[in-house]
Amino acid sequence: MKFKSTLENYVFVLPAVLIFLIFYIIPFIWVFQLGLYDWDGILPTKTFVGMGNFIEILTDKIWWQSMANAGYITLIALTLQNALAFLLAWACDREIRMKNFYRVIFFIPPVLSEVVVGLVWQWILDGNYGLLNHWLITLGFPNLARNWLSDPKTALTVVAVVHSWKGFGWGFLIFLAGLQTIPRELYEAARVDGANAWYSFRKITVPLMIPVAVLVAILTVLGTMQAFVLIIAMTGGGPAYHTQVPVLRILASMRGSSRFGYACAQGISFGIILMAISFIQYRFSKQSRQT
Amino acid sequence: MKRLVYGILPLFILAGCAPQKQTGKPTITVWHWMTDRESAFQELAKKYEAKTGVKVNFELYAPSDAYSQKVRAAAQGVNLPDIFGILGEKRDFASFVKAGHILDLTPYMEENLGDWKNKFFAKALEVNEFAADNSYGVKPGIYGVPIDIMTIQMVYNKDLFKKLGLNPNRPPATFAEFLEIGNKIKAANMQGMVSGWGEVWMIDCLANNYAFNIMGKDKVIATIKGEVPYTDPDWIKVLSLFKEMQDSGVLATGLVTMINKNAEQLFANGKAVFAFNGSWCVNVYRGMDPNLNYGAMLPPKASDKYPMSIWGGAGSSFMVNGRSKNKEEAVKFLRWLTDRDQQAYLSEATRNLPANKESTSKISPVLAQFASGMEYATHPNVWGVSEFSPVIEAFDKGIQSIIIGEKTPEQIAAEVQKTKERELAKAKKRQNR
Numbered sequence: 100m101k102f103k104s105t106l107e108n109y110v111f112v113l114p115a116v117l118i119f120l121i122f123y124i125i126p127f128i129w130v131f132q133l134g135l136y137d138w139d140g141i142l143p144t145k146t147f148v149g150m151g152n153f154i155e156i157l158t159d160k161i162w163w164q165s166m167a168n169a170g171y172i173t174l175i176a177l178t179l180q181n182a183l184a185f186l187l188a189w190a191c192d193r194e195i196r197m198k199n200f201y202r203v204i205f206f207i208p209p210v211l212s213e214v215v216v217g218l219v220w221q222w223i224l225d226g227n228y229g230l231l232n233h234w235l236i237t238l239g240f241p242n243l244a245r246n247w248l249s250d251p252k253t254a255l256t257v258v259a260v261v262h263s264w265k266g267f268g269w270g271f272l273i274f275l276a277g278l279q280t281i282p283r284e285l286y287e288a289a290r291v292d293g294a295n296a297w298y299s300f301r302k303i304t305v306p307l308m309i310p311v312a313v314l315v316a317i318l319t320v321l322g323t324m325q326a327f328v329l330i331i332a333m334t335g336g337g338p339a340y341h342t343q344v345p346v347l348r349i350l351a352s353m354r355g356s357s358r359f360g361y362a363c364a365q366g367i368s369f370g371i372i373l374m375a376i377s378f379i380q381y382r383f384s385k386q387s388r389q390t
Numbered sequence: 391m392k393r394l395v396y397g398i399l400p401l402f403i404l405a406g407c408a409p410q411k412q413t414g415k416p417t418i419t420v421w422h423w424m425t426d427r428e429s430a431f432q433e434l435a436k437k438y439e440a441k442t443g444v445k446v447n448f449e450l451y452a453p454s455d456a457y458s459q460k461v462r463a464a465a466q467g468v469n470l471p472d473i474f475g476i477l478g479e480k481r482d483f484a485s486f487v488k489a490g491h492i493l494d495l496t497p498y499m500e501e502n503l504g505d506w507k508n509k510f511f512a513k514a515l516e517v518n519e520f521a522a523d524n525s526y527g528v529k530p531g532i533y534g535v536p537i538d539i540m541t542i543q544m545v546y547n548k549d550l551f552k553k554l555g556l557n558p559n560r561p562p563a564t565f566a567e568f569l570e571i572g573n574k575i576k577a578a579n580m581q582g583m584v585s586g587w588g589e590v591w592m593i594d595c596l597a598n599n600y601a602f603n604i605m606g607k608d609k610v611i612a613t614i615k616g617e618v619p620y621t622d623p624d625w626i627k628v629l630s631l632f633k634e635m636q637d638s639g640v641l642a643t644g645l646v647t648m649i650n651k652n653a654e655q656l657f658a659n660g661k662a663v664f665a666f667n668g669s670w671c672v673n674v675y676r677g678m679d680p681n682l683n684y685g686a687m688l689p690p691k692a693s694d695k696y697p698m699s700i701w702g703g704a705g706s707s708f709m710v711n712g713r714s715k716n717k718e719e720a721v722k723f724l725r726w727l728t729d730r731d732q733q734a735y736l737s738e739a740t741r742n743l744p745a746n747k748e749s750t751s752k753i754s755p756v757l758a759q760f761a762s763g764m765e766y767a768t769h770p771n772v773w774g775v776s777e778f779s780p781v782i783e784a785f786d787k788g789i790q791s792i793i794i795g796e797k798t799p800e801q802i803a804a805e806v807q808k809t810k811e812r813e814l815a816k817a818k819k820r821q822n823r
Contacts, residue, residue, distance in 0.1 A: 137820065139481075139482070139485050140462050140466065141462060141465050141466075141482060141485035141486055141489055141491075142485045142488060142489050143489055146820065146823060225644065226643045226644040227581060227642070227643055227644060227661075228661070246643050246644045248644065248647050249643070249644045249645070249646045249647040249648075249794065250794070251794055251796055254647070333647075334588070334647045335588040335589060335647060335649065337588055337590075337646055337647045337787075337790055338646040338647055338790050338791075338793075338794050339646075339787045339788075339790045339791040339794065339796065340787060351783070354455065354458065354459070355779055355783065356779035356780060356783075357478070357479075357481065357482055357485075357779065358779075
């Protein structure tokens, strides 16, 4: 009887396991295997190079520059984007007028197509005919007008800010959901005990929101490190290598250089780095919750 | 009920697995990426079906990046259509041939004393040819059919030339004159040359034009073969031209991240004096502003030592799947598609230059200017050797760095040479394996 029940349970999870196996595990193994070969993606023959591709990645300066660029965009997203998302969620959680309207407005950027957002911002930031420069000149700040996307000093920051604008809605939604799960009685009890708003925020909101913040942080890191569509639409990875990110490098290896094996090795290495970052974040959050 | 289901189910399974009945005439499937030619292709397919009874399915996959990925994926799965095109370097083309994906068209081209072959401009066919002793190890022959030809040159806005006090019928012939116009453009607060230099391959194109002009074809080829370093003074001179262009003001601002679509819009809207673009632009500009007053010109030469070269040859080509069961029909269709009348129709409908020599009579004056550039045309795909992709990338991205004032031509030359040496060492290691 027990065996039958166990078998039944296995049968129920089998479809999910099969889907996971076919669409995740087997491709992962296959990609790893391809990473051990020198292959142009067309010829039926592949040359085994062992760990050669992975060793080459270690000395690929442009790859590491792209990692640093993605890290910078992620840093902006973790700070600016998530701080904005939290503040807006906190504001919308309070009794303010038209809060449902704001909730909808704040969630518009994430649902827009990345290509459309990229092209619209490219138009706004255009050095010659862009709206931003037009406003700066009109408002009497002509010295601030510049080629935002083709100037190496500003290109990456501008891309990071637009990425944060595009993505803060997700954090906003999760933070708002988290804030709404905090029992109102806690705030009422604190108020009765004489706590002001700031004290309640520090002693109730912040501690109870840590698990949510960790989740948002992990999702932000994973999403931002893998960003590329917006970057293609805005700068194409230029000027020079200033807005190159790892996914663009993988695409360049695959399409530009026809080095499928190397691209697969880059993909695997990148995946491992992301997993390691997520694991560290998770451990860190677990530790901070325990203390 | 159960019996009924069990009885009918095998019938359905058998019917589903049974081969489809052959209806006599085959259907030819063509994959392409040419959005601007889609309706003309569909029209020609209808005509061909009416004439022969053979249905031709043109399937459009755009943009070209997505198309390119689709063709590669289909090649990996040995699932290519009867006719397709390849976007990429000659090295990729060679891999497709070596993998057996492409039919050798030489016997068909040479039938009846080369009747089919002789219809094409020689340079259009050259791009699809592998010469004897080619460095790719491909059996010599013709492996593709050019549908149209193109040249990549400069265009200039005649109305803006007048505003600058220049003769609209006398574009700059030398690099010094070009830079002089740059100074005037800067003084008039206008935008100079626009192009898709954010997509880098167009930078490579202009840089190669000047490399041919400054050092000649042989030295360029010797560099690709690794016999001349990129730190050679001639290469530094080529790289320095970009700095000179930037300093003079002849390049539009924001050029290094500009995509060609935006560049085309700026030029068509009269917001840029020059554009560096391919002959396909005639159709694009007409769509954006039919009254645009412009002319085509060769890039102004920087040296008198060697003639100016431009990239040109086959614009787009079709290949026949070497494994297709309809390959004979596919060849027949391509032969028909490249006949004079069909080529004239395609040229008229899409304002591209026809690959068939007999069909050039009805083209517009600007397109004729582009066509006249064919005598100066060359293309990396006909050089017989290919530069390593990382070297090309380092070179093109390096030029972007020069334009934004981040690095000097000498620094870029040294970096490119370093990449070249690394790639040569890797190639040597691969050969020894």
